[in-house]
Amino acid sequence: MSKTAAFSPACERNRKPILNELKTIVRPEDRILLEIGSGTGQHAAYMAPQLTNIFWYPTDMEDKIAGIEQWRQEANCERIQTSQVFRVGESNWPLQSDQADMVFTANTFHIMPADLVAQLIQQAGENMHKGSRFVVYGPFKYGGDFTSESNREFDRQLKATAEHQGIRDFEWIDGLFQQAGFRCLKDVSMPANNQLLAYVKTS
Numbered sequence: 338m339s340k341t342a343a344f345s346p347a348c349e350r351n352r353k354p355i356l357n358e359l360k361t362i363v364r365p366e367d368r369i370l371l372e373i374g375s376g377t378g379q380h381a382a383y384m385a386p387q388l389t390n391i392f393w394y395p396t397d398m399e400d401k402i403a404g405i406e407q408w409r410q411e412a413n414c415e416r417i418q419t420s421q422v423f424r425v426g427e428s429n430w431p432l433q434s435d436q437a438d439m440v441f442t443a444n445t446f447h448i449m450p451a452d453l454v455a456q457l458i459q460q461a462g463e464n465m466h467k468g469s470r471f472v473v474y475g476p477f478k479y480g481g482d483f484t485s486e487s488n489r490e491f492d493r494q495l496k497a498t499a500e501h502q503g504i505r506d507f508e509w510i511d512g513l514f515q516q517a518g519f520r521c522l523k524d525v526s527m528p529a530n531n532q533l534l535a536y537v538k539t540s
């Protein structure tokens with residue numbers, strides 16, 4: 338990889354366990370996967386070549402687009418689409434309504450302000466078709482408790498960096514998905530005290 342491209346060591350560690358789970362969720366008839374908050378672009382570059390029926394649409398804020406494009410070019414996979422700006426809370430849904438068979442987002446819910454997390458789930462509910470899936474990877478709290486001391490410390494660091502950041506309550510996220518017409522398919526414990534949540538649109 339080019340020495341100038343942004344690099345996330347965490348992505349290198351978590352990409353394989355995430356891909357293994359995605360392979361159990363993606364259906365043979367699925368085509369379009371929209372990624373929100375692609376970051377460096379490493380997940381797209383690693384996963385899309387191995388999900389052979391999927392056209393991967395990376396998105397993020399303006400400042401991430403050049404970096405995602407570097408990883409996309411390196412991956413040399415024609416099914417990874419040119420990355421687009423999608424700024425939750427400001428942008429319109431980046432695909433046509435009902436086009437996305439899957440949405441995938443990793444490590445974004447504790448970074449975005451809570452009201453934008455809620456807006457994203459609502460927007461997904463308005464724009465995703467029945468049977469489509471929304472997959473979220475990252476840390477969560479359950480019953481108000483952190484799943485590890487390291488997550489408690491991580492939450493403290495997040496809030497010290499920016500007051501609006503923080504590890505979200507699973508029950509709050511689950512309620513938002515239910516209101517938006519989704520049902521929880523899977524809640525899998527992942528390495529490093531993360532979770533992978535998969536929702537299916539039921540209406």
Ligand SMILES: C[S@@+](CC[C@H](N)C(=O)[O-])C[C@H]1O[C@@H](n2cnc3c(N)ncnc32)[C@H](O)[C@@H]1O
Nearest residue numbers: 374375376397398423424425443444445448449
């Ligand atoms: C911790 S990074 C995660 C990146 C990548 N998904 C990963 O797992 O390494 C959080 C990402 O969320 C993006 N983000 C934050 N607020 C956003 C918003 N309002 N709309 C879209 N993306 C946002 C950031 O630009 C950043 O790329």
